[in-house]
Amino acid sequence: MKRNRFIVTLSCPDRPGIVHAVSGALLEAGCNIAESRQYESPHTGTFFMRVEVETESDRGALEASLAPVAEAFSMRLGLFTGGQRVRTLIMCSKDGRTLNDLLFQQRAGTLPIEVPVVVSNHTELAPMADFYGVPFVHLPVDAGTKADAEAKLLALVEEHQIELVVLARYMQILSDGLCRALEGRAINIHHSFLPSFKGAKPYHQAHARGVKIIGATAHYVTADLDEGPIIEQEVIRVDHSKTAEQLVQMGRDVEGRTLCRAVQWHAEHRVLLDGHRTVVFA
Structure with missing residues (x-):
């Protein structure tokens, strides 16, 4: 089956458990994390993250898996197709x-x-x-x-x-x-x-x-x-x-x-x- 590549970006108020929750949602969608970066801003107290994943799931399945996490943490979430110009x-x-x-x-x-x-x-x-x-x-x-x-x-x-x-x-x-x-x-x-x-x-x-x-x-x-x-x-x-x-x-x-x-x-x-x-x- 074709493996899709997606990029997930997010920002939200910083608090414990964000990386764990995001990683769990990605695992639930059958994703393999290829690249992950995160940063907590001391100026605004905002947590930022960018993750590249590979998965056999489609965009809809990934969105459905991430939606509860985004709501729980009041995230500004972005989901993009990897390699798309x-x-x-x-x-x-x-x-x-x-x-x-x-x-x-x-x-x-x-x-x-x-x-x-x-x-x-x-x-x-x-x-x-x-x-x-x-x-x-x-x-x-x-x-x-x-x-x-x-x-x-x-x-x-x-x-x-x-x-x-x-x-x-x-x-x-x-x-x-x-x-x-x-x-x-x-x-x-x-x-x-x-x-x-x-x-x-x-x-x-x-x-x-x-x-x-x-x-x-x-x-x-x-x-x-x-x-x-x-x-x-x-x-x-x-x-x-x-x-x-x-x-x-x-x-x-x-x-x-x-x-x-x-x-x-x-x-x-x-x-x-x-x-x-x-x-x-x-």
Whole structure:
């Protein structure tokens, strides 16, 4: 008989007996545990767990076995089919580096996502989407068209049954309403320097100040600009010999790697929200 693979994620108030109860329910459903991680947050008193299992039982049987445990412990429970690609909409503007990283890894099979559509407020990256065989939708945005463009975006999300939206150097600020509509399923990438540089040409600003560290932060999108729960970060050291143009190139490399890791961990259901923080079972 075919063996099915499932991923179980859960969070609940911490108390004794959670792991025992979950393991017992999985055993009752004929599951073999292939991977298990857990964490108790000292900040919120919340218990988090992610379990990968193999079983001959179907999804319905697993849900039925876990339901009494979820109710008894007031769990927020997730059940996902292992290996299933997450349907992902990518948003971009003119910089195609991170878009290319995502589409290349998707095609290579190293990123567990399926990209049915790319959306941009410009047309420059249409040839790149076409190269990868992904439909490209141009949604121009200005002060007068922003609300209409965001409504069309949400329509695309519904039409293509999108589970994740990735902002791959999309140079527009999303409205509070759109951020709320996409809460927990939209990831953004931005540079992160010590100190921080905002506005135009941040790498050139960093070069002018003689920074010694550059990096990137991937986080969930919220109404607070660039302040959503952080999924992944990376920094690299630089020195006085690097030009501003070299910092730009190095920064784009870091941004691409950081965003791809964040997308992979989300798609593998390894990221759980703990208030304004994340628990990442990487």
